[in-house]
Amino acid sequence: MKTSSLSTSGLNGSIIKAFKLLEFFSPLKPSWGVRELARHIGANESTTYRMMSTLERLGILYKNPISEKYALGLKLYELGNRVDINDSFVHLTHPELEKVATEIEETVHLGILKDSSVLMVDKVESLKGLRLDSTVGQMSPLHCTGLGKVLLAFSNMPLRKKLMSDYDFDVYTENTKKTIPSMTTELNKIKKNGFAIDRQEFELGLICVAVPVFNQENKLVAALSAAGPSDRFKENSLNEYVEILKRGANNIKSKIGNYKI
Incomplete structure (x- = not known):
């Protein structure tokens, strides 16, 4: 193990x-x-x-x-039930997740890096979106989720290399990345473009778009994503999805100051 x-x-x-x-x-x-x-x-x-x-x-x-x-x-x-996960952080960010969910009309997640996984610290479901089985407190893989790929891409290089050096590339679907070279290529692209897409890599039928969340010192603290069914995802609307998410991430940045996780 x-x-x-x-x-x-x-x-x-x-x-x-x-x-x-x-x-x-x-x-x-x-x-x-x-x-x-x-x-x-x-x-x-x-x-x-x-x-x-x-x-x-x-x-x-x-x-x-x-x-x-x-x-x-x-x-x-x-x-x-005795513990609130990063309660002070979520208290500041949750209103912005609600705004993003209302505007983007899909389920919105907020995740942080925890050891070699993504820890989901908050979730807001859109009334018009698909209800997902994801739960607050859930741990998800880094290599095949939008949140995880963003957290990897925008981590400093020593941390990224350390995380990937002994990483298990478990395969969830035929679209899951399986090797460090293919993952490195995608992470570099994500960092250049400023967002990540999970195209049914973790779960068939589900697509996720994610962006990084920084504090006011421009340190990575979390990732923000929107997820929905693949048959409703429109490639020509990708820029709009990313714009909404980035606006939400910037609003979070203005609220959390120099908060570190």
């Missing part, structure tokens, strides 16, 4: 492994069997079983008595 760039010196390895295991439970893959997950992460089956069994005993995982597969338990929901 590959770990993130987090230094593990002086830390409890078992806890780190447990939390890395939990990150594999997602809206796209909400349940896992022991053998299935062990094979997926390249871990010993008996070790994986002990870890999942312990997490079940703590209420962090739930075991379906019929399928014998594990899913996230209610203890995480209980703990999650």
Whole structure:
């Protein structure tokens, strides 16, 4: 199992492994069997079983008595409701997401870089747009999402190289980028153009356009995106989508000052 760039010196390895295991439970893959997950992460089956069994005993995982597969338990929901993710940041940015969602008429997301993934910190659904299964607090891959590609493209070069040096290019659709050279070419293009597009790279039928969000020191703090069904996406309207998103990003910049995440 590959770990993130987090230094593990002086830390409890078992806890780190447990939390890395939990990150594999997602809206796209909400349940896992022991053998299935062990094979997926390249871990010993008996070790994986002990870890999942312990997490079940703590209420962090739930075991379906019929399928014998594990899913996230209610203890995480209980703990999650005690914490507001970057509450002060979202308090400042949320009104701007609402404006963008109203104007662009699609679901709008705000994401930040968290280790080697995108952490979604806010979401606003347009009343006229497609309702998506994405949730606040969800972790998504960097290489095949609009948010992730923007965060990679506009990160400083040492950080970008560090993130990509040990990165798993998991394939989600036939459009997913699979190699560092192809990813590097696209990231350079994204930085030049100022926006990224996810053309059904993470989920078939879904297209996402994203732009960077900077603070007033011009430091990258987040990415802002709009997502909608591919059959409604119009290439000739791309500039309009980007303009709306950039306007929203600039409005956020004016509100957050020198905020850093």
